[in-house]
Amino acid sequence: xxxxxxxxxxxxxxxxxxxxxxxxxxxxxxxxxxxxxxxxxxxxxxxxxxxxxxxxxxxxxxxxxxxxxxxxxxxxxxxxxxxxxxxxxxxxxxxxxxxxxxxxxxxxxxxxxxxxxxxxxxxxxxxxxxxxxxxxxxxxxxxxxxxxxxxxxxxxxxxxxxxxxxxxxxxxxxxxxxxxxxxxxxxxxxxxxxxxxxxxxxxxxxxxxxxxxxxxxxxxxxxxxxxxxxxxxxxxxxxxxxxxxxxxxxxxxxxxxxxxxxxxxxxxxxxxxxxxxxxxxxxxxxxxxxxxxxxxxxxxxxxxxxxxxxxxxxxxxxxxxxxxxxxxxxxxxxxxxxxxxxxxxxxxxxx
Amino acid sequence: xxxxxxxxxxxxxxxxxxxxxxxxxxxxxxxxxxxxxxxxxxxxxxxxxxxxxxxxxxxxxxxxxxxxxxxxxxxxxxxxxxxxxxxxxxxxxxxxxxxxxxxxxxxxxxxxxxxxxx
Numbered sequence: 001x002x003x004x005x006x007x008x009x010x011x012x013x014x015x016x017x018x019x020x021x022x023x024x025x026x027x028x029x030x031x032x033x034x035x036x037x038x039x040x041x042x043x044x045x046x047x048x049x050x051x052x053x054x055x056x057x058x059x060x061x062x063x064x065x066x067x068x069x070x071x072x073x074x075x076x077x078x079x080x081x082x083x084x085x086x087x088x089x090x091x092x093x094x095x096x097x098x099x100x101x102x103x104x105x106x107x108x109x110x111x112x113x114x115x116x117x118x119x120x121x122x123x124x125x126x127x128x129x130x131x132x133x134x135x136x137x138x139x140x141x142x143x144x145x146x147x148x149x150x151x152x153x154x155x156x157x158x159x160x161x162x163x164x165x166x167x168x169x170x171x172x173x174x175x176x177x178x179x180x181x182x183x184x185x186x187x188x189x190x191x192x193x194x195x196x197x198x199x200x201x202x203x204x205x206x207x208x209x210x211x212x213x214x215x216x217x218x219x220x221x222x223x224x225x226x227x228x229x230x231x232x233x234x235x236x237x238x239x240x241x242x243x244x245x246x247x248x249x250x251x252x253x254x255x256x257x258x259x260x261x262x263x264x265x266x267x268x269x270x271x272x273x274x275x276x277x278x279x280x281x282x283x284x285x286x287x288x289x290x291x292x293x294x295x296x297x298x299x300x301x302x303x304x305x306x307x308x309x310x311x312x313x314x315x316x317x318x319x320x321x322x323x324x325x326x327x328x329x330x331x332x333x334x335x336x337x338x339x340x341x342x343x344x345x346x347x348x349x350x351x
Numbered sequence: 352x353x354x355x356x357x358x359x360x361x362x363x364x365x366x367x368x369x370x371x372x373x374x375x376x377x378x379x380x381x382x383x384x385x386x387x388x389x390x391x392x393x394x395x396x397x398x399x400x401x402x403x404x405x406x407x408x409x410x411x412x413x414x415x416x417x418x419x420x421x422x423x424x425x426x427x428x429x430x431x432x433x434x435x436x437x438x439x440x441x442x443x444x445x446x447x448x449x450x451x452x453x454x455x456x457x458x459x460x461x462x463x464x465x466x467x468x469x
Contacts, residue, residue, distance in 0.1 A: 015406050019406050022406065077394045079380065081399075085398065264372070306375035308378045
């Protein structure tokens with residue numbers, strides 16, 4: 001199988017595929033940048049700002065208008081409902097395959113290329129006991145969580161990431177250390193391993209590890225990589241305590257990890273990165289933008305995600321001073337790059 | 352290994368058993384986002400109904416394409432069809448399942464009120 005092919009799990013019934021396709025349609029209805037509901041809301045605020053002669057500068061001003069016009073509650077109700085419907089149907093459709101899928105994971109545990117290390121007695125930290133994005137049981141409680149999460153991300157990306165295009169696009173411009181050496185790479189909070197396999201495509205000669213706190217995720221990531229015939233390995237380990245030797249890696253990478261962990265842990269992760277990166281090694285971080293670079297309307301949507309979509313730490317991360325935390329960990333910020341839309345930032349950090 | 356999550360009431364309760372370390376308080380399993388729980392329920396019903404409508408329309412489009420491609424039916428055969436006997440009963444059962452699915456919110460509201468009053 002080539003890396004361009006998709007390995008997304010298949011729902012049990014055509015009716016489930018259609019139902020989840022409908023959820024994708026709802027997301028498209030709300031999020032389409034050219035003519036979605038959120039685009040209409042952007043236009044509404046542009047018109048209101050034009051009328052009053054100055055932009056809204058605070059979250060509170062925007063929230064008051066969203067509430068008064070009922071636009072906000074209705075939009076948020078629809079987003080919450082589609083998310084609940086999505087998880088319910090995803091879990092239902094894979095339930096009838098449970099025995100086969102669990103046996104499949106057992107079988108793939110022993111196959112290569114690459115390996116997967118996980119511990120049935122692993123203690124999940126309390127801070128990770130969250131139903132992230134409303135996924136029942138979060139990333140770690142259901143052995144099939146990887147299958148569930150993979151299908152949900154298909155819906156989330158509205159089909160645009162079926163062959164990992166988003167992760168490949170993010171990994172492609174990954175810089176190399178000044179001496180050009182990239183022999184060992186670590187992907188933090190790898191979940192499905194899509195960045196991990198994308199990094200292998202970018203650095204085919206490198207030994208690449210993906211780590212995650214969730215056993216179901218690393219097991220599924222390994223299965224997915226084996227299906228794609230990509231030689232990468234996975235381990236159930238914490239980003240803040242990864243167990244690799246000092247100065248072991250040339251490159252460490254994280255894709256949308258930091259906004260899902262408390263600031264206290266983020267600082268520990270940066271210290272751990274400083275420990276496992278060799279001198280001159282690079283840490284590449286993709287994550288949400290800081291609050292100070294967000295519009296009040298973007299902050300309103302972020303507030304929804306935090307409170308109603310199971311992302312309790314996202315606001316904390318966006319309000320933190322990430323470059324200062326990098327500095328505090330003894331690392332050096334090389335470059336900060338925005339995505340141009342105000343959603344994502346990339347930081348290149350050097351040890 | 353593990354336990355099934357989909358039909359396990361514990362999972363829903365589990366929304367209250369999350370242990371985020373500070374951060375924004377999570378809304379819990381059943382937040383009210385509109386003026387009252389009834390309006391929230393109506394919005395859920397409309398969304399669920401539209402999903403069911405699409406699922407059915409998708410199935411019908413698949414079936415019609417497959418059957419027409421196979422030369423089994425002509426489009427006008429569909430327009431003149433009336434289900435009889437056991438087939439008619441199956442149609443009625445399917446209809447009732449649809450109503451249950453779309454209007455389950457009402458029963459959930461009753462169940463919630465019952466739980467609160469007991």
